Amino acid sequence: MVTLAAVPSVERAPGLRPWPRTWLERQLLLERQHDRLEALLADLLSLHLAEAPAWRAVDALACDDACRRLLWDLRLHLRLEERWLQAEGCLCSGHRAAHAEAARAAFSAFVRSAGDRQARGVWLRNLSDWFTAHRAGPDATAYAAATAATAVSSATVSSATVSSATASSATAIPASQP
Numbered sequence: 001m002v003t004l005a006a007v008p009s010v011e012r013a014p015g016l017r018p019w020p021r022t023w024l025e026r027q028l029l030l031e032r033q034h035d036r037l038e039a040l041l042a043d044l045l046s047l048h049l050a051e052a053p054a055w056r057a058v059d060a061l062a063c064d065d066a067c068r069r070l071l072w073d074l075r076l077h078l079r080l081e082e083r084w085l086q087a088e089g090c091l092c093s094g095h096r097a098a099h100a101e102a103a104r105a106a107f108s109a110f111v112r113s114a115g116d117r118q119a120r121g122v123w124l125r126n127l128s129d130w131f132t133a134h135r136a137g138p139d140a141t142a143y144a145a146a147t148a149a150t151a152v153s154s155a156t157v158s159s160a161t162v163s164s165a166t167a168s169s170a171t172a173i174p175a176s177q178p
């Protein structure tokens with residue numbers, strides 16, 4: 001019987017926690033999703049290796065369902081990442097296009113590899129390679145830009161707060177003079 005150690009949980013369980021509001025909280029969630037998706041990809045890939053034990057029909061169905069779920073979770077992750085990076089002004093058109101192309105290619109190859117364990121293994125390998133490279137490339141760059149933008153924004157707000165407080169004090173002093 002095939003068992004999957006890594007259970008994807010890209011979706012937020014309803015009623016547990018509110019969605020994160022700051023970029024730093026959002027980044028943490030996105031990185032956790034990255035980790036889970038990578039773990040699931042590795043898990044599924046190990047089941048599709050040529051030397052892995054033979055499958056029963058129920059195992060093939062379980063793996064097919066898990067791959068379908070992986071694809072679904074990946075698309076949700078990409079959409080969430082796009083939304084949150086855009087909110088920080090850090091989603092470029094190339095990044096968005098890379099997501100769209102990857103999702104389209106992954107779905108197409110998923111359909112073509114239906115019922116073929118070896119072809120599905122190649123699909124998983126290609127998807128895993130793309131995901132790892134994308135995380136280290138466009139994602140890392142965009143996340144760093146969003147973090148820097150957040151730091152600049154926070155510094156500007158702090159500076160404005162100090163200036164405002166200083167101005168208030170300056171105007172308050174003469175008013176309290178006899």
Ligand SMILES: [Fe+2]
Pocket residue numbers: 081095099134138139
């Ligand atoms: Fe991305």
